[in-house]
Amino acid sequence: MKSMTGYGRAKGTSGSTEITVEIKSVNNRYFETSIRLPRIYNFAEPAIKKRLQEGVSRGKIDYSITYQRIDGSDTHVKVDTALVKEYLEAIKGASKKLGLKNNIKADNLFRIPEAFILTKKEEDTENAEKVILEITAEALKNYNDMRRAEGERLKADLAARLDHISALSEEIEKRNVNTVKEHTEKLYEKLKELVGDRNIDDSRVLTEAAIFADKVCINEEAVRLRSHVVQFKKIMELDEPVGKKLDFLTQELNREANTTGSKCQDSAVTQMVIELKSEIEKIREQIQNIE
Numbered sequence: 001m002k003s004m005t006g007y008g009r010a011k012g013t014s015g016s017t018e019i020t021v022e023i024k025s026v027n028n029r030y031f032e033t034s035i036r037l038p039r040i041y042n043f044a045e046p047a048i049k050k051r052l053q054e055g056v057s058r059g060k061i062d063y064s065i066t067y068q069r070i071d072g073s074d075t076h077v078k079v080d081t082a083l084v085k086e087y088l089e090a091i092k093g094a095s096k097k098l099g100l101k102n103n104i105k106a107d108n109l110f111r112i113p114e115a116f117i118l119t120k121k122e123e124d125t126e127n128a129e130k131v132i133l134e135i136t137a138e139a140l141k142n143y144n145d146m147r148r149a150e151g152e153r154l155k156a157d158l159a160a161r162l163d164h165i166s167a168l169s170e171e172i173e174k175r176n177v178n179t180v181k182e183h184t185e186k187l188y189e190k191l192k193e194l195v196g197d198r199n200i201d202d203s204r205v206l207t208e209a210a211i212f213a214d215k216v217c218i219n220e221e222a223v224r225l226r227s228h229v230v231q232f233k234k235i236m237e238l239d240e241p242v243g244k245k246l247d248f249l250t251q252e253l254n255r256e257a258n259t260t261g262s263k264c265q266d267s268a269v270t271q272m273v274i275e276l277k278s279e280i281e282k283i284r285e286q287i288q289n290i291e
Contacts, residue, residue, distance in 0.1 A: 001236055002291045003150035004028070004059040004243070008143025012135040013070065014128045020066045021132070021139040023052075025147075027288055028060035036064040044129045051133055054137040055140040057241040058291050065132065079110075087112055147291070153237050153285055162229045163281050165253070168276045169229075172260060173222045177267050221263075225256040243290040250284045 007024045033052055035045055052061055088104065095102040110116075232249050235242050257280055261273040 001151040001155050001238075001242055002144065002147040003154060003289050004147070004150045004291050005150065005289060006143045006147035008139040008141070008146065010135045010138035010142060012131055012138075014131040015124065017067050018070050019132060019135055021135045022064050022066075023136075023143045024140050024173065025056070025059040025061045025143075028058065030058065032060045034060070034062045036062075038065060038067060040202055041065055041067075041128065043125050047133060049131055051136050051140070055144065056291070058243060062138075065196060082112075082118050084112070084115050087115075087127055098241055151290065154290060156276045158236065158283060158286055159233065161283050162232055165279050166226055166229050166280070167275060168272050169222050169225045172269055172272050172276070175266065175267050175272070185284075221260045225253065225260075228253050228256070243287060246287045246290060249283075250280065250287060252288065253280050253283070 004027045005025060007022075009020065009022045011018060012019050013019065031053065033049055033053075035048055037045060037048075048063060050133060052063060089131075091103055091104055095099075228249055232246065235245050235249070254277070257277045261270070261277070264270045264273055
């Protein structure tokens with residue numbers, strides 16, 4: 001089980017360039033990527049996105065590359081000697097025609113901007129993409145390791161809350177049985193006050209008690225609640241993204257808790273149901289972080 005939040009970083013070299021890849025993510029209902037690349041590596045974006053989709057199923061992913069040269073500049077400088085020669089001949093001709101002293105020095109000619117030709121080293125795109133994907137794979141591993149560690153912490157927290165829910169469910173069920181008994185006894189006492197010494201119709205009391213017991217019976221809800229807890233724990237152990245499945249199960253837990261609460265006729269049970277719903281809400285909040 002993995003958290004949707006995480007961070008991973010890795011470095012590598014492509015030719016004379018050191019490349020750094022960073023991956024971080026936050027919660028999101030779907031898979032969404034934001035890929036920021038230097039212009040020279042734009043060609044690698046489709047392959048990067050494909051690799052990210054293979055490693056992550058849900059969350060908002062921010063991916064970025066930074067780079068620096070490790071053996072000097074990537075720019076070649078050449079002199080356009082033909083152009084400089086043209087300038088030189090033109091200056092000589094003008095100097096002779098105007099009767100000026102021809103004292104041109106080399107540094108005068110090289111002040112001409114057009115005299116220099118700047119060219120960038122050609123990037124080996126095939127090798128660069130291969131290296132970028134290798135670095136991305138390492139960054140993804142670091143990123144997923146962090147998400148797994150966080151997922152384990154979330155799993156431990158959820159397991160503790162699920163155990164509490166099971167215990168509350170059993171306690172509510174036990175208390176509910178006592179509620180029926182107490183209601184029956186109160187019914188007898190009330191009838192005694194009303195009829196005095198005359199005989200009380202036991203069958204009528206039992207009928208009323210049975211109707212009340214049926215109305216407040218939560219056995220089915222308790223059984224389903226505990227069944228959902230067992231299933232929840234099994235899903236947490238699956239080696240696959242489980243966030244959506246757990247979200248659905250949490251809705252089912254909440255539904256059973258609401259039904260239980262609607263049948264409550266006892267203040268003590270009501271308090272336990274409130275606690276039960278509080279635990280389910282905390283679970284709902286936690287699983288929003290799970291992939």
